[in-house]
Amino acid sequence: MSWAESGSYDFDVVVIGAGPGGYPAAIRAAQLGARTAIVEREAWGGTCLNWGCIPTKAMIASAELAWQARHGESLGIVAPGLSVNYRTLLEHKQATVRKLSQGIQSLLRANGVDMIEGQASFISADRLHVRGPSGDRWLRVRRVIIATGSTSSFPPGVPTHARIVESRVFLDLPELPARLLVLGGGYIGCELAAMAAMLGSQVTIVELLDDILLLLDDDARAVVRRSLERTLGVRILSGRPAESIEAGDSGVRLRVGDETLEGDVLLVATGRRPMTEGLCPERAGLPLDPKGYIRADARNRTSVPGIYAIGDVNGGPQLAHAATSQGLIAAEDACGRSPRPNEHLVPGVIFTHPEVAMVGLTEREAAQRGVAVNVGRFPYAALGRALAAGEREGFVKWIAEADTGRLVGACAVGARATDLISEAAVAIRAELTAHEVGRTIHPHPTFGELWMEAAHVLEGAPVHIPPSRKT
Amino acid sequence: MPHAIAMPKPGQFTEECTILRWRKKEGDPVAKGDILFEIETDKANMEVESFYEGVLLKILVPEGGTVPVQTIVAYVGQPGEPIPEAPSPPQPEGPASQRAAPPASNAATAQATPSATAALEGSVTAPRPVAVPTGTSVPPPPAATAVAAAISTPETPSKWRISPRARRLARDAAIDPSKIPGTGPGGRIVERDVRAYLDAHGYHRLRISPAAKELARREGVDILTVRGTGEGGRILVEDIRRAIAERPQLMSRMRQVIAQRLTHSFTTTPHFFVTLGVDMTDLLRFRQELKDRGAPYTVTDFIVAAVVRSLMEFPEFNSRTDGRYVWRSTKVHLGLAVALEHGLVVPVIRDADDLSLAELHDRAAALVQKARDGKLTPDDMTGGTFTISNMGMMNVDHFTAIINPGEAAILAVASTREVPVVRNGQVVVRSIMNITLSADHRLVDGAAAAKFINAIRSKLEDIARWRSEV
Numbered sequence: 001m002s003w004a005e006s007g008s009y010d011f012d013v014v015v016i017g018a019g020p021g022g023y024p025a026a027i028r029a030a031q032l033g034a035r036t037a038i039v040e041r042e043a044w045g046g047t048c049l050n051w052g053c054i055p056t057k058a059m060i061a062s063a064e065l066a067w068q069a070r071h072g073e074s075l076g077i078v079a080p081g082l083s084v085n086y087r088t089l090l091e092h093k094q095a096t097v098r099k100l101s102q103g104i105q106s107l108l109r110a111n112g113v114d115m116i117e118g119q120a121s122f123i124s125a126d127r128l129h130v131r132g133p134s135g136d137r138w139l140r141v142r143r144v145i146i147a148t149g150s151t152s153s154f155p156p157g158v159p160t161h162a163r164i165v166e167s168r169v170f171l172d173l174p175e176l177p178a179r180l181l182v183l184g185g186g187y188i189g190c191e192l193a194a195m196a197a198m199l200g201s202q203v204t205i206v207e208l209l210d211d212i213l214l215l216l217d218d219d220a221r222a223v224v225r226r227s228l229e230r231t232l233g234v235r236i237l238s239g240r241p242a243e244s245i246e247a248g249d250s251g252v253r254l255r256v257g258d259e260t261l262e263g264d265v266l267l268v269a270t271g272r273r274p275m276t277e278g279l280c281p282e283r284a285g286l287p288l289d290p291k292g293y294i295r296a297d298a299r300n301r302t303s304v305p306g307i308y309a310i311g312d313v314n315g316g317p318q319l320a321h322a323a324t325s326q327g328l329i330a331a332e333d334a335c336g337r338s339p340r341p342n343e344h345l346v347p348g349v350i351f352t353h354p355e356v357a358m359v360g361l362t363e364r365e366a367a368q369r370g371v372a373v374n375v376g377r378f379p380y381a382a383l384g385r386a387l388a389a390g391e392r393e394g395f396v397k398w399i400a401e402a403d404t405g406r407l408v409g410a411c412a413v414g415a416r417a418t419d420l421i422s423e424a425a426v427a428i429r430a431e432l433t434a435h436e437v438g439r440t441i442h443p444h445p446t447f448g449e450l451w452m453e454a455a456h457v458l459e460g461a462p463v464h465i466p467p468s469r470k471t
Numbered sequence: 472m473p474h475a476i477a478m479p480k481p482g483q484f485t486e487e488c489t490i491l492r493w494r495k496k497e498g499d500p501v502a503k504g505d506i507l508f509e510i511e512t513d514k515a516n517m518e519v520e521s522f523y524e525g526v527l528l529k530i531l532v533p534e535g536g537t538v539p540v541q542t543i544v545a546y547v548g549q550p551g552e553p554i555p556e557a558p559s560p561p562q563p564e565g566p567a568s569q570r571a572a573p574p575a576s577n578a579a580t581a582q583a584t585p586s587a588t589a590a591l592e593g594s595v596t597a598p599r600p601v602a603v604p605t606g607t608s609v610p611p612p613p614a615a616t617a618v619a620a621a622i623s624t625p626e627t628p629s630k631w632r633i634s635p636r637a638r639r640l641a642r643d644a645a646i647d648p649s650k651i652p653g654t655g656p657g658g659r660i661v662e663r664d665v666r667a668y669l670d671a672h673g674y675h676r677l678r679i680s681p682a683a684k685e686l687a688r689r690e691g692v693d694i695l696t697v698r699g700t701g702e703g704g705r706i707l708v709e710d711i712r713r714a715i716a717e718r719p720q721l722m723s724r725m726r727q728v729i730a731q732r733l734t735h736s737f738t739t740t741p742h743f744f745v746t747l748g749v750d751m752t753d754l755l756r757f758r759q760e761l762k763d764r765g766a767p768y769t770v771t772d773f774i775v776a777a778v779v780r781s782l783m784e785f786p787e788f789n790s791r792t793d794g795r796y797v798w799r800s801t802k803v804h805l806g807l808a809v810a811l812e813h814g815l816v817v818p819v820i821r822d823a824d825d826l827s828l829a830e831l832h833d834r835a836a837a838l839v840q841k842a843r844d845g846k847l848t849p850d851d852m853t854g855g856t857f858t859i860s861n862m863g864m865m866n867v868d869h870f871t872a873i874i875n876p877g878e879a880a881i882l883a884v885a886s887t888r889e890v891p892v893v894r895n896g897q898v899v900v901r902s903i904m905n906i907t908l909s910a911d912h913r914l915v916d917g918a919a920a921a922k923f924i925n926a927i928r929s930k931l932e933d934i935a936r937w938r939s940e941v
Contacts, residue, residue, distance in 0.1 A: 340702065403689070406682030406708055431680030431708055 011037045013334050014128060014141040016120045016279070019046020020053075021311030021323030022147030023104050028331035029145075030111040037114035037139065039130055041278075044108075044115075045101045047149055048320040051168035054100060056191060058093040059171070060351050063198040067353070075390050084199055086176055093171070122284040125304050143306050143334040146279070146294060147327060150312035153273040158183075161247035164266045167192060173265065176201055181254055181263035183242055185212030187350045189269035190228070194352045197232035204235040204261055206254060211238050213350065216411070217362045219377075223394055223413045224352050232353060237261075274313045289315065298341035300330040308334060322346045347425045349418040354394050357421035360409035360428045361399055372402035373409075376434060376458025378450055380414045382465060385445035391415035396450040398424075398434060398458050405433035416447050423451055434458035473548025473555070474523040478532075480540040481512055482849020488512050489537040489724060490544065495527045501547050508544070513728045514816070514849045523547045529554050633660040640665045644674060645684055647693035679706040686711045692718070725814045736876045741912040744871050745920045748903040749927075751887045753934045755902055761941060771807075771861055772832040773937065774884060777930035779803050779823045779831070782857055785923045789856045791877050792914050806855030806875065807835060809842040816842050817875070819855040828940050863887060869905045880910040880920075882927070 013029040015022045018040035026038040043050040062084070069079045108115055118132020128139040152166035165173070167188055180196045182189045185207030197203045205212060205228075212228075213221050228234040237256050244255045245266065252266040274292045281287075281294060286304050289295050293315035300308045308330040311323030325343050332339040347359035366373045377397040380386040394414020401408050410424030427437055438455035442448050456462040478488050488510040495507055506518045507527070525547045532544040546554050633641075633648055637660045641648035644665070651668045653660035669675065672695050679687075679694060683706050687694050690711070697714045699706035722730070754773060761768055782789045782803050790799040803824040806817040818838035823831060841847050860872045861884040872883040887904040894901070908924045915923075930936070 401682070401708075404682045404686040404708055406680075406685075431682040433681050433685055436681050 008140065009035075009126070009142045010140045011035050011114070011142070013037075013143045013145065013331065014039065014120075014139060015145045015147055015327075015331075016128075017046060017147035017149055017311075017313075018044050018104070018108075018115075019147060019149050019311065019323065020048040020320035021149070021327040022046065022145070023108060023327075024324050025145050025147060025310060025327030025331040026108060026113045027111045028328045029335055030113045032332065032335040032337065034143075034331075034335050035114075036112070037116055037141075038108060039116045039118060039120040039128075041117070041119045041132075043101065044104050045097070046147075047151075047168075049100055049104070050097055051171060053320055055093045055097055055171050056167075056195070057351060058096045059089060060191070060195045060198075062089045062092065063195045064353070067198040072390075086199075087174075090172075090174075119278045121278055121280040122282075122286070123280075125284040125286075125307060143308070144284075145300075145308040145310060145327070145330050145334060146281070146302075146313055147310050147323065148275045148279060148313045149323075150272040150318060151275050152268070153271050154268055155183075155270050158245055158268055159247055161252075163247045163252045163264065164245070164268060166268050170265070170267050177264035178202065179251070179263040179265075180204070181206065181252060181261055181266045182269060183245075183254070183266060184269040184271070185209070185236065185238060186269060186271070187213065187215075187348075187352075189267065190224070191351050192267060192269065193234055194228060194232060197228070197234050198353060202233070204237065204263065206240065206242050206256055206261070207236070207238040208241045209238065212236060213356070215348070215362075216356060216358065217364055219395070219397070220356055220358070220411050220413045223354070224350075224356055227354060227393060228352065272312065272318055274315070276313065291315070299333045299339060300326050300342065301333065306334075316342075317346045317348075319346060319348065343429075345425060345429050347421050349421060351418060354391075354414045355417040356411070356413045357417040358409070358411040359421055359425045360407075362409060362411065363399055366399060366409065371408070373399050374402055374458060375399055376454045376456070378454035378457055378462070378465070380450070383445075383447070383450055383453065385447055385449065386415065388445065389415065396420065396424075396454050398437070398451070398454050400434055400458055405435070406431050407433065407437070410451075412450070420447060420450065423448060427451075473528050473546040473552050474525070475543045475555075476507060476521070476523075476545040476547055478510070478538055478540050478542045478544050479519055481510070481517055482514065482853070484853060485512050485514075485540060485849050487537055487539045490532055490534055491516060492534055493530060494518075497527055497530055499527050501525055501527050507547075511724050512849055513724055514852050515847050516845060517848075521547060526550050528552060632658075634662065636662045637665045642688060644669060645687035645692065645694045646674070647691075647695075650693075677706065678703060680708065683708045683711045687714075690715050723813060729814065732876055733873050737873050740874055740876075742871075742874060742909050743912050743917065743920070744907055744909050745917065745924050746869060746905055746907040747924050747928055748905050749931050750892070750901050751904045751931065752902045754931055754937070755887070757934050757937060766941065767836075768828070768832055768941070770863065770887075771859075772828060772835060773931060774859060774861065774882075774927075775805060775807070775820070775823070775831050775835060776828050777927050778857070778859060778882060779805055779826075780930060781923060781926040783824055784926055785919065787915050787919060788880050788910070788923050790879050790914060791856075792879070792911065794913055797914065800856045802856070804854050804856045806858035806878075807838065808858060808860040808872075809839050811842065811845075816847055816852060817855060817858055818842050818847055818851050819853065821854065828937075857881070859884060863904065869907060871907050872909050874909050874911055878911075879914045880908055880923075883907040883909065 012034035013036045015026040015038040018038050022038060026036050029036040048054065066084050069077060069082055105115065116130050116132065116137065118130040121129045123129050126141055128141055130137045130139065152168065158164060170192060176196060176199055178201060180201045180203045182193045182203060182205045185205050189205060190212055193203045193205050211221060213224060225236065229236055240256050242254050242256055246253045252263050254261040254266065276288065276292060276294065284304055284307060286294060286302055286307060294302055294309040294313055296302050296309040296314045300310050300314065302309050310326040310330050312318045316322060329339045329342055345360060347357060350356040363373065363375060375397055377395050379395045381392045386392060391414060394417065396412040397410065398407055399409035400406060407428050410421065410428065412420045434455040437451055438459055440452065442452040453462060453464055457465065491509040491511050493508045495501060501507065501521045501524060503521060503524050505521050507521045509516060509518050526549065528546045528548050530545050532538055538544065632653065634655065638648065640662055648660060648665065651660050651664050654664050655661035674695065677694065678699065686708055692711055692714050694706065697706050697710050699710050701707045758768055758770065786799055789803055790797055802822050805820045805823040807820065808815055808817050818841065820831065820834045820838065826834065838851065841851065855875065855878065857878055858875050858881045860881060862870060863884050863886050867885045869885050870883050872881045874881045883906065885905040887902050889900050890903050891898050892901045892903065906924065906927065908920055910920045
């Protein structure tokens with residue numbers, strides 16, 4: 001890449017924030033020949049790697065293993081006296097995070113990205129100030145990619161107390177609370193509730209809205225809720241607000257209706273807000289929207305030429321993989337390439353028990369948009385591999401546009417759903433029809449066959465479901 | 472015996488009609504007075520009632536079919552009654568027929584010759600008036616063939632023109648076989664022709680998503696005409712949807728008639744244009760006075776009256792020519808362009824020269840209301856000798872109109888504006904309305920047009936005269 005007057009700038013591209021959006025953006029910019037720096041004020045890898053996706057999955061892996069071992073009687077596994085060493089579990093989590101964080105740093109270094117520790121603030125649209133452990137730096141920059149992410153938000157009226165925590169602090173608690181209260185039935189609340197329940201906590205979820213996980217279609221949500229309640233013994237109070245919260249030395253008390261819930265810890269998982277503290281975007285002429293987001297267009301360009309915003313801070317889907325995709329596109333655009341606009345097909349995964357994953361339209365969204373669809377559903381209970389693995393619970397479904405047969409949505413609930421969803425994402429993005437998926441040979445016996453079987457259902461000719469006897 | 476239901480003749484000069492919609496299905500009970508179907512003529516849409524009771528036994532002309540008037544389109548009778556072995560109805564045609572005009576319509580009396588009332592405002596995209604010369608047939612619009620080719624489904628070539636295997640291959644490939652040159656017996660398209668065509672057009676290099684191809688097949692979209700917007704030019708569902716949305720659509724019969732007639736007028740009539748500002752200040756004040764007294768007159772009423780009286784003074788503007796003869800009308804039949812949602816109609820105030828201002832107001836109001844209600848009959852819209860197109864309510868400074876075929880001129884009325892003008896050496900604010908006369912130079916010259924348009928102006932500005940009339 002050749003910049004016309006590179007001499008007047010310290011960097012061609014500076015990325016602020018080294019999360020799952022920022023560090024890939026920096027690497028891509030460097031790959032394209034830009035003199036690139038990345039500024040991180042806290043931890044390389046951002047929320048996803050340090051306090052989000054990765055550490056929770058490390059802990060959920062232990063929780064699942066313990067749960068399977070305790071409930072493996074029907075598969076011949078009896079493990080009396082099995083216990084969980086929570087400290088070792090936390091060490092596994094930390095080791096995983098440490099290893100991946102080092103991996104990111106060495107990737108950035110190997111690509112020649114200048115790594116600057118500190119808080120970045122705009123001075124103007126092309127001047128940044130970074131205050132860090134090694135002192136102050138002033139940078140003249142041609143392009144800036146803002147990737148500062150988001151942070152947990154507390155609803156008003158929640159007192160400050162050591163027993164009231166958000167997800168980041170929760171993951172570092174030295175021991176698992178015996179009685180856990182969870183405020184918020186979104187995906188973060190449900191994942192952590194399921195994890196704690198599998199490790200033996202007594203868990204209660206309080207959700208203001210009518211149900212938990214409202215982004216899911218009813219059929220998928222019903223499976224998750226039933227499993228949380230019946231299998232894991234989680235209590236779910238939905239459609240009711242927490243009217244008062246009190247915390248003391250002995251515990252936390254939550255009043256919901258005429259009932260008072262008691263717990264050792266209250267996990268607040270009611271949402272996240274964009275993180276722009278210290279950034280001073282106004283000095284670059286960059287407005288925040290009423291909710292504090294920095295809005296950007298389909299190639300992540302903000303209203304100020306040369307400044308991009310990617311990931312959680314731009315108000316799009318708050319998902320690490322969406323941020324990564326946007327980061328690559330922003331970097332390419334910043335380096336004068338003409339990337340295609342952001343992908344709008346963003347899969348979602350929820351690591352509850354069982355797992356849930358979806359991509360594209362739900363049935364409800366299709367109805368809201370007036371898109372006529374056909375649905376093909378196939379249950380785990382009819383799949384050989386699932387029965388062999390003792391995973392009878394759940395289903396996958398395809399949602400296809402009625403007039404073209406195009407697959408427009410998919411959902412999987414059940415074991416390995418989060419891994420299964422990628423095939424659906426590829427199929428939907430490629431505009432395949434059920435016919436192509438149904439005719440693709442899927443290896444037997446695997447969970448992946450679920451998609452093929454559901455495609456056969458969609459086409460009206462399932463092999464492994466008896467014909468409905470209509471009279 | 473079942474009763475034959477014939478296509479009615481809704482207007483004196485209507486030759487054929489299109490069935491827009493059947494309100495009854497075969498087998499539905501029918502009572503006297505029930506609406507059986509809706510038709511579209513070149514001028515209007517209307518509903519057709521049943522004169523009989525019974526059951527709709529058989530529909531002979533489907534929706535969209537165009538047939539000559541008096542053609543049997545259906546039978547109503549008692550359930551189970553046999554349908555007479557009727558001669559099969561004429562093949563429903565496209566939106567136009569090529570039948571020659573009845574000789575009578577060429578008769579040399581002004582009365583019998585329908586005059587047209589279509590007008591087209593030149594520079595403004597306003598709805599256009601429409602009407603058709605009765606008795607004159609409309610040739611098929613030249614677009615029709617192109618349309619058919621472009622939206623053709625793979626069935627387009629008739630059976631003998633393409634072999635079944637070739638047809639299936641073309642359909643699977645989602646291409647339009649009508650463009651393929653045939654090398655089989657008698658020029659028939661055979662499989663190898665399709666394959667050669669696909670190769671010659673780089674079909675195998677095309678990238679297309681399976682769902683997009685399925686949609687193209689289903690909708691008869693020729694994939695070779697679609698530009699892909701996916702990665703590497705891959706054709707996606709949205710590309711096919713765009714092609715469907717953008718493909719040519721047959722215009723309504725009304726618009727086709729507008730297109731045909733106004734093109735004819737604009738290309739064969741030597742138009743010239745004369746514009747004049749009319750000072751409406753006093754008239755507007757006078758009208759307000761009348762309004763306060765409860766009189767209903769509109770500005771248009773005064774314009775109509777001024778025009779009608781001027782036409783009586785300048786009969787050459789109330790005539791028509793074929794370049795050899797001139798037909799002078801002794802009566803004024805004044806067309807008024809009325810904007811509708813999907814076009815424009817020009818109802819005609821007949822014998823306007825016999826009417827007082829109050830009568831003109833009543834007739835104009837009634838016709839405009841009828842037009843807006845879609846109740847005009849073809850006869851309401853024929854026989855005009857001069858047309859006024861008033862866009863005064865549409866916020867325009869000035870525009871020109873196209874003369875309706877069969878007339879000598881048309882008056883385009885723009886919005887009234889307060890503007891500074893010079894009166895007796897002083898700049899004053901007056902309400903000025905620009906009017907533009909389009910005239911047929913074969914019949915009249917500039918000097919006559921200037922006198923005529925000034926006659927209209929002086930009548931509008933002569934308040935004393937209006938006072939004596941109301």
